[in-house]
Amino acid sequence: MKLPRIFQYTGLLVVGASAYSMSTLFSAMKPILLTRFVEQAGFSPSLAGLAVAMPFVGIAFASLLLRYVFGHLTLKKLVWIFGGILIAAELLSASYFNHRSLLLPAQLAGGISVGVLMGATSKIIATTSFADEIFGFVDMMAVFFMSFMIAGIGACIGMYGLQGGYLFAAAVATLFTAFMTRYQEPASRKSTEETLLVPLKIGVRPVAVVLMGMLFVTSSGLGFAYMFTVALDLGMQYASAGSFIGILVLVSALACQLGGWCSGRFGPLRPLAAAFITCGFGWYVAINANSQLLFMVALVPAIFSLQFNFPILLALSGSLDSDGQWAAIATPLLVSGFAWAAISAGAIVEHWNVAMLGTATLLGMTICLALLFLARTPNQSHQAASIT
DSSP states (O other), rough: OOOOOOGGGGGHHHHHHHHHHHHHHHHHHHHHHHIIIIIIIIOOHHHHHHHHHHHHHHHHHHHHHHHHTTTTHHHHHHHHHHHHHHHHHHHHHSTTOOOHHHHHHHHHHHHHHHHHHHHHHHHHHHTTTTHHHHHHHHHHHHHHHHHHHHHHHHHHHHHHHHHHHHHHHHHHHHHHHHHHTTOOOOTOOOHHHHHEEEEOOHHHHHHHHHHHHHHEEEEEEHHHHHHHHHHHTTTOOOHHHHHHHHHHHHHHHHHHHHHHHHHHHHHHHHHHHHHHHHHHHHHHHHHHHHHHHHHHHHHHHHHHHHHHHHHHHHHHHHOSSSHHHHHHHHHHHHHHHHHHHHHHHHHHHHHHHHHHHHHHHHHHHHHHHHHHHOOHHHHHHHHHHOOO
């Protein structure tokens, strides 16, 4: 049986899945740490929220560093340096989790390290022949591993508290860093010094693509932050809600590969538009559901749309230039949307109520649809005009 064409890039698939899994490690830790910091360290809810958001803020900051580090360091050197910083940051956090003056900078540094590694691998993936499918595969594997990391982090925190949680994170970071150090860049690839000399073209389209991606991740994450609250209000128990959501996240990993395939087959325009609409209405119905069955049914398109769209947005960012520079910048910024989602959701609930999250999600998806018109290439614009 003939293997899918992307497996000619086996080494890149491994290094990409490892880098992306480092970011989903933060996502796996976020909901558990948020509660545990309040219980064990005595943090206020706002301080606990800041502590779990710092890695994602660091990932966003990484986009400012990427253009400079690419000009001086190969991917292997980046892995050794920033992988080492990430591991050290998690070990430091394990020892000083109750000292905010050390914890917050350590988590920020860890986030910056992951952002650099994600950006570096995205830059390489964007220059391949099958970027859509590769982005879909590495994102799928990251979501798949996230399901197991949620179980692992929960078990370690249950037995050893916050220290155990961060030690688990350090062990996982070490494992993924080891995988990444095995990657050998092809000799035919253009050197990083040469790609740095290519000017980064800033225009309406690339800015629209990045803003659209950040807004989509942020908007789709509003309901995610409070879905347990909705479930409990409907009479569900933590165990039943957690089991259903955990299985749903695991199965939704398949949507990543589907999104990459649809983007390669049909282009990004139609799949993105369909997923924006599906995601908006899915979350609106789930948040305003009046029964457990309706809530669970609506969660399926809501969560699947996020996994479906993420590789498409990454591939679209990679199409903005021939060197993958925009993909490198966009990747950490898109992931940072998870931090802005948590912060925004808290502010919306505090000033209004949980139900307002559904309306805010619909508004965000509507703006994403508007930005999609600015994100089209001239060929796509002409194609859309011909269809209509």
